[in-house]
Amino acid sequence: MSIAAVARTRILPLALGTGTFVAAILAVEALIRIGAINRFIVPLPSQIAMAFERVIVEEDIAERFRLTFFEALAAGAMITAVGVSLGLLLFRINVLRQATETWVAAMASAPTVLMYPLFLVIFGRSAWTIIMMGFVAGLPPVILKTIEGLAGTRRVLINVGRSFKLSGAQLFIKILFPAALPTIFVGIRLGLIFTLINVVGVEFLINFGGLGQLINDLAERYDLPGTYAAICFVILVSVCFFVLTEWVERWLRPVD
Amino acid sequence: MAEAGRLNLRTAPNVGTKLRATIRAEPVTAVRAAIIVFVLLAWEAIAQSGLLYRDVVPSLLAIGAAIVKLLSAPDYYWHLWVTAGEVGTGLAVGGLSGLVAGLLLGGNRVLSKSFEPYLYYLGPTPKIIFFPVMIMWFGVGPGSKIAMGAISCFFPIALSTAAGMRQIDKVLIRVGRSFRANVWQMATKIYLPAMRHPIVNGVRLGLGVAIIGTLLAETKLSNRGVGFLIIQAYSLFDMPRMYAMLIVLFVVAIGANALVGRLGGLSTIRQR
Numbered sequence: 133m134s135i136a137a138v139a140r141t142r143i144l145p146l147a148l149g150t151g152t153f154v155a156a157i158l159a160v161e162a163l164i165r166i167g168a169i170n171r172f173i174v175p176l177p178s179q180i181a182m183a184f185e186r187v188i189v190e191e192d193i194a195e196r197f198r199l200t201f202f203e204a205l206a207a208g209a210m211i212t213a214v215g216v217s218l219g220l221l222l223f224r225i226n227v228l229r230q231a232t233e234t235w236v237a238a239m240a241s242a243p244t245v246l247m248y249p250l251f252l253v254i255f256g257r258s259a260w261t262i263i264m265m266g267f268v269a270g271l272p273p274v275i276l277k278t279i280e281g282l283a284g285t286r287r288v289l290i291n292v293g294r295s296f297k298l299s300g301a302q303l304f305i306k307i308l309f310p311a312a313l314p315t316i317f318v319g320i321r322l323g324l325i326f327t328l329i330n331v332v333g334v335e336f337l338i339n340f341g342g343l344g345q346l347i348n349d350l351a352e353r354y355d356l357p358g359t360y361a362a363i364c365f366v367i368l369v370s371v372c373f374f375v376l377t378e379w380v381e382r383w384l385r386p387v388d
Numbered sequence: 389m390a391e392a393g394r395l396n397l398r399t400a401p402n403v404g405t406k407l408r409a410t411i412r413a414e415p416v417t418a419v420r421a422a423i424i425v426f427v428l429l430a431w432e433a434i435a436q437s438g439l440l441y442r443d444v445v446p447s448l449l450a451i452g453a454a455i456v457k458l459l460s461a462p463d464y465y466w467h468l469w470v471t472a473g474e475v476g477t478g479l480a481v482g483g484l485s486g487l488v489a490g491l492l493l494g495g496n497r498v499l500s501k502s503f504e505p506y507l508y509y510l511g512p513t514p515k516i517i518f519f520p521v522m523i524m525w526f527g528v529g530p531g532s533k534i535a536m537g538a539i540s541c542f543f544p545i546a547l548s549t550a551a552g553m554r555q556i557d558k559v560l561i562r563v564g565r566s567f568r569a570n571v572w573q574m575a576t577k578i579y580l581p582a583m584r585h586p587i588v589n590g591v592r593l594g595l596g597v598a599i600i601g602t603l604l605a606e607t608k609l610s611n612r613g614v615g616f617l618i619i620q621a622y623s624l625f626d627m628p629r630m631y632a633m634l635i636v637l638f639v640v641a642i643g644a645n646a647l648v649g650r651l652g653g654l655s656t657i658r659q660r
Contacts, residue, residue: 141501142501144498144502145498145500145501145502146501146502148498148499148502149501149502149503149505149506152502152503153506173524173525174524174525227415227416227419228419230416230419231416231417231419231420231423232419232420232423238642241596241642241645242638242641242642243596243599243600243603243637243638243641245600245604246600246603246604246607246615246618246634246637247634248607249607249618249619249621249622249630250622250630250631250634252622253444253622253625253627253630254440254444325512328512328514329512329513329514330514332514332516332517333514333516333517333604336514336516336517336519336608337516337604337607337608344514344517347517347520348520350520351520351523356524359520359521360521363517363518363520363521366513366514366517367510367513370512370513370514371509371510371513374509374512375509
C-alpha cells in the first residue's frame with residue numbers, strides 16, 4: 133500500500149475523528165466560559181480533567197474498581213459454568229432444546245434488569261444482589277452460543293473421531309469442545325458485556341458496591357466535575373474490557 | 389359410586405391412549421407443558437412450605453389475584469401511558485437521530501472510519517450511569533426519562549443502519565442512478581426499502597433498551613410511570629403486586645417487540 137493510500141485510509145479518518153472530538157471539547161469549554169452553557173449544569177472540561185486525580189486519590193477508586201471487578205468476575209464465572217453446562221445439556225437432549233431454546237432467546241431480550249427490586253428483597257442490599265443480576269443478564273447468550281457452537285461442529289471432524297472409536301466423553305473433549313470453543317467464547321464475551329453493564333447499573337441503582345455507587349455518591353454530593361470524571365472512568369473501563377475481550381475472541385477464532 | 393367407577397375405568401384407557409398419542413406426536417409441546425407444570429408446582433410448594441422468607445415467594449393464587457387487581461385498576465393504565473409516552477418519545481428522538489447518524493456513517497467511508505469506532509465502543513457501556521447528567525440537563529420530570537430512552541436506543545439503531553447501508557446491493561444503487569433518480573427518490577425507492585431488515589432489527593433492539601433505560605430511570609427518581617410503581621411496591625413490601633407488575637411488564641415488552649417486528653414485515657422478509 134502506498135503512503136498516500138495509507139494516509140487516505142488510516143491517518144485521515146483517525147485525524148478527523150480525534151480532531152472532531154478535541155474540537156468539541158474545546159468548543160464546550162469556550163461556550164461555558166462565555167456563559168452560553170450554564171457551568172452549574174455542565175462543568176468545564178478542564179475541571180473534569182483536574183477532577184480525575186481527586187476522584188482517583190480521594191474516592192479510593194482502586195478499591196471500588198476491585199469491588200466491581202470481583203462482582204463481574206464472580207458473575208462471569210457463574211455464567212460460564214452454568215451457561216456452558218446448560219448449553220451442553222440442551223445440545224445433548226434434542227427435545228429439551230427444541231422446547232426451551234425459544235424461551236432462552238426470549239429471556240435474552242427480556243428486560244431482566246428490572247427485576248432488581250425483587251433480587252433486593254431476596255438477597256438484601258448486598259454484593260449478591262449485584263452478582264445475581266449480572267448472572268441472570270449474562271446467562272442466555274452463553275447458553276445460546278454454546279448450543280450453536282456444538283451444533284455447528286463440522287460433520288467430518290465428528291466422523292474422524294468416530295473412526296478412531298472415541299468414546300462419548302473423548303469425542304466431546306477432543307473434537308466437539310475445541311471446535312465449538314470460538315463460538316462459545318463469543319457467547320461468554322456477550323454474556324460478560326451484559327454482566328458488566330448490569331453490575332455497574334445495579335451498583336448505581338441500589339447505591340452499593342464499586343464504580344456505579346461512586347457515580348451515585350458524587351451526583352448526590354452535587355460534585356459535578358467529579359461525577360463527569362467518574363462517568364468517563366467507567367466508560368474507559370468498559371471500553372478497555374470490550375477491546376480486551378474482542379482481542380481474545382479474535383485470537384480464538386480459527387483461521388479461514 | 390360403582391357406576392362412576394365403571395365409567396372411569398372405561399374412559400381412563402381412552403384418555404391415557406390419547407395422551408400417549410399426543411406425547412408421541414408432539415413431544416416438544418409435552419416437554420414444554422411438563423416444565424411449566426413442574427415450575428408452577430415447585431413455586432407453589434415453596435410458597436406453602438415457608439422455606440424462604442415469608443411473602444418473598446407468594447402463592448400463585450395471590451399473584452393471580454394481584455394481576456387481576458392491577459389490570460382492573462384505572463390508575464395503572466395512567467402510569468402505563470406515562471411510561472409508554474416516555475419510551476415512545478425517547479424512541480422517536482433516539483431512533484431518528486440514530487437513523488440519520490447511521491445513514492451518514494454508512495454512506496461515507498471516511499466518516500465511518502472516523503466516528504463509528506466511538507459508537508461501537510460506547511454502545512456497550514451501561515447507559516444508566518448517564519442518568520445524573522440527564523437529571524441536570526432535563527430536570528427530574530419526564531424529560532430525563534425520555535433522554536435516557538433516547539441515548540439507550542441511539543446506538544443500536546445507528547450501528548444497525550450503518551451496517552445495513554453498507555450491505556445494500558451495488559446493482560440496486562446503479563439501477564437507481566441509471567434511472568437518474570434524485571436524492572429523495574434514491575432514499576425512498578432504493579436505500580430505505582433495501583435496508584428495511586437491518587433498520588427493523590435496529591428498532592427492535594432499540595425499543596428493548598429504550599424500555600429498560602426509561603424504566604430504570606423511573607425506578608431511580610420519579611413519581612409516575614411503571615418503574616415508579618415497581619419501586620413503590622418494593623418499598624411497601626407488596627410482593628404479589630411486584631410480581632404482577634413484572635409479569636405484565638415482561639408480557640408488554642415482549643409483545644411490543646413482536647409488534648415492531650410484524651409491523652416492519654420482518655417475517656415476510658425472512659420468508660423470502
